[in-house]
Amino acid sequence: MKQETSLSWLQRVGRSLGGGTIGTLTLLLVSLWVVFALVIGDRFFSASTLQSMAFQMPELGILSLAMMLALLSGGLNLSIIATANLTGLTIAFMLTRTVPGSEGIAWVGWQLVAIAAGFAVAGLIGLINGYVIAYLNVSPILATLGTMTLCKGVAIGLTRGNVISGFPDPIIFIGNGTIFGVPFALVVFALCAVPVAILLNATPFGAKVYLIGSNEKATRYSGVDTRAVLLRLYVYSSLLAGVAAVVMMARFNSANAAYGESYLLVTILAAVLGGVDPFGGFGKVGGLVLALAILQMISSAFNLLNLSQFLTLAIWGGILIAVAAVPHLRALLRR
Amino acid sequence: MPDSLKAALARFRRSHEFWLLAVILLLCAGLGVANAQFLTMQNLFDLLTSYAFVxxxxxxxxxxxxxGGIDISFTATASVAQYVALAFANAYGANWFTVFAIAMGTGLALGAINAQFIQKLRIPSIIVSVATLNIFYGLLIFVTGGKYIYSLPDWFATGIxxxxxxxGKTSSYGVNLQILVLGVSFLITWLLLNRTNIGRQVYAMGGNPDAAQRLGFHTFRLNMLVYCYMGVMAGAASLVQAQLAQSVAPTVLVGKELDVVAAVVLGGASLSGGVGTVLGTFLGLTLLAVLQNGLILLGVSSYWSQLFVGLVILISVSVTAWSQRERRARRVRA
Structure with a gap:
């Protein structure tokens, strides 16, 4: 058993030198790490640097998971940010209106009710997306463009663009607390990433998602209820956006209709960098996690070097093109 | 009525554009009755001016x-083109011709970069344009420090x-820069797509790229042309926007790309290529413009306008998809 795992690990290392996105990404991560370690020195390894990296990654990470699910099926979910904001506002509204000031059973209960209400909203948006995409055959980019505008419209209309803020301590802990030095938000990310990885790799549902992403028609003709699978997939995507909402509002201690909008295209960037095929069918959670680590490492290192965050954006774009070009360049070399 | 005209009318009645037109006319009639301000020349000119950029x-x-491609980097392209052209005009002086030449040339160069990545490195256009959006925008803000340009050359600020x-008695109208460039763009795009060999090739390539290549189309050159055209349009649009806003703001355009996507797809263009018309795009744009303008004239708070836009997009794409499915089902039965 041990032999076998070490063999497969060896194989993976071997393949990483010759091919595979995971291999390319691992190499990239290690070389970036070495470069930044040499340029920045000790400060790069300080506990506070590592912790600040670990605090920033989860929001983008959970949103990228939500995007990844849709991408794997050959779709796209442009409504994740708007869903997260509407969910966050729902929870924030409930928290600020219903939770009593003194601690007690009602205090705990209402917080749970608030979060449940938020997830109900997220689930509903997911159902709308899934129904329109799977049962009305609308292309995912159009359907989610519509729900994105709709959700944002509801959020702006109800709040008039204002911020809702001031939450109880347990909520704030989700975004800012640590457990044995590990940010709780990172734990939340792990609690999302691991089930998603299991769902995709070890369940019939996951296998069907990959199949739909590769060839939807063939999957349908082979007896899979592709509509039911897609509906469920978009609900999961929406619920993940809901989790991101909780982390985001907890970190800022506020909710707003327009938070995190610049994340939308970055989630696509992260997922594709992580080896998710934008036309569906291929991509692993492991690749996405590596991609997120690379993006976060560049961002943190540039921050330590006092370089503009906008330069970080440009470098992220450059790395995406470089990694996306690797398969073609390798094929050219082989020829 | 000659038969060919009758057939053309019958075809139009079944088209996506016909339904869009019907919805728009209905909306306009309703708004015209509800608010006398709506169906005025003043409002028409204002609408054309403010929606020229999109x-x-x-x-x-x-x-x-x-x-058959997609580009969402155009807002970044426009930001760069705007900044380069007007910074140049401020530093060295320029006239209408040179300022447009610089902006459109910058757009062309950035479009060519997109096309190179897509064609030479075989990267899907969605990935390339997500990446170049970040590259162009990130570098622009990094180099300029995100500073606005408020002082524009006098002739530019005055416009045309x-x-x-x-x-009537009190008001006079004229063609301003926004309406002029919008009109010329519509004309040139219509000519390109409907009256040139290249236009037919673009449709054919979008419909079936493999077949187009086997027929001997220069798909590389065609793609180059298409992405450069997008860049040139972004350059022209950027000056129109700067003239209207009376400033160059490098951070305000990025983030508006999905508004443009919404207008085009409402007009019936398909994301899988080969389908779409200039008339449809015009109607999609008109629908969005009339809807937002009408809501404001009806006194609906502008906070709610996004909600209605979202509803219209969702309903429109659902109805289109549903009617297509019905038609397909009918064909199968027949």
Whole structure:
């Protein structure tokens, strides 16, 4: 058993030198790490640097998971940010209106009710997306463009663009607390990433998602209820956006209709960098996690070097093109 | 009525554009009754002026979508083109011709970069344009420090006012820069797509790229042209926007790309290529413009306008998809 795992690990290392996105990404991560370690020195390894990296990654990470699910099926979910904001506002509204000031059973209960209400909203948006995409055959980019505008419209209309803020301590802990030095938000990310990885790799549902992403028609003709699978997939995507909402509002201690909008295209960037095929069918959670680590490492290192965050954006774009070009360049070399 | 005209009318009645037109006319009639302000020349000119930026970009995107690609980097392209052209005009002096040449040339160069990545490195256009959006925008803000340009050359700030004419007693109208560039863009795009060999090739390539290549089309050159066209349109649109806003703000355009996508796809262009018309794009743009303008004139708080836009997009794409499925089902039965 041990032999076998070490063999497969060896194989993976071997393949990483010759091919595979995971291999390319691992190499990239290690070389970036070495470069930044040499340029920045000790400060790069300080506990506070590592912790600040670990605090920033989860929001983008959970949103990228939500995007990844849709991408794997050959779709796209442009409504994740708007869903997260509407969910966050729902929870924030409930928290600020219903939770009593003194601690007690009602205090705990209402917080749970608030979060449940938020997830109900997220689930509903997911159902709308899934129904329109799977049962009305609308292309995912159009359907989610519509729900994105709709959700944002509801959020702006109800709040008039204002911020809702001031939450109880347990909520704030989700975004800012640590457990044995590990940010709780990172734990939340792990609690999302691991089930998603299991769902995709070890369940019939996951296998069907990959199949739909590769060839939807063939999957349908082979007896899979592709509509039911897609509906469920978009609900999961929406619920993940809901989790991101909780982390985001907890970190800022506020909710707003327009938070995190610049994340939308970055989630696509992260997922594709992580080896998710934008036309569906291929991509692993492991690749996405590596991609997120690379993006976060560049961002943190540039921050330590006092370089503009906008330069970080440009470098992220450059790395995406470089990694996306690797398969073609390798094929050219082989020829 | 000659038979060919009758057939053309019958075909139009079944088209996506017909339904869009019907919805728009209904909406306009309702708004005209509800508010006397709506059906005035003043409002028409205001609408054309304020939607020129989105409209010009939509035409560029239409061509890219028909060719089977996608580009969402155009807002960054426009920001760069705007900054380069007007910073140059401020530093060295310029006139209308040179400022447009610089902006459109910058757009062309950035479009060519997109096309190179897509064609030479075989990367899907969605990935390339997500990446170049970040690259162009990130570098622009890094180099300029995100500073606004408030002082524009006088002749640019004044703009143009052609074919002035009087309507009624008090108001006079004319063609301003926004309307002029929008009109010219519509004309050129229509000519390109409907009256040139290249236009037919773009449709064919979008419909079936493999077949187009086997027929001997120069797909590399065609793609180059398509993405450069998008860049040139972004350059032209950027100046139109700067003239209207009376400033160059490098951070305000990025983030508006999905508004443009919405207008084009409402107009019936398909994201899988080969389908889309200039008329459809015009109607999609009109629907969005009339809807937002009408809501404001009806006194609905502008906070709610996004909600209605979202509803219209969702309903429109659902109805289109549903009617297509019905038609397919009917064909199968027949």
């Amino acid at each position: 409209g010009i970009l939509a035409l560029g995107l239409l061509v890219v979508l028909i060719a 006012f052609w074919f002035e004419f009087d309507w």
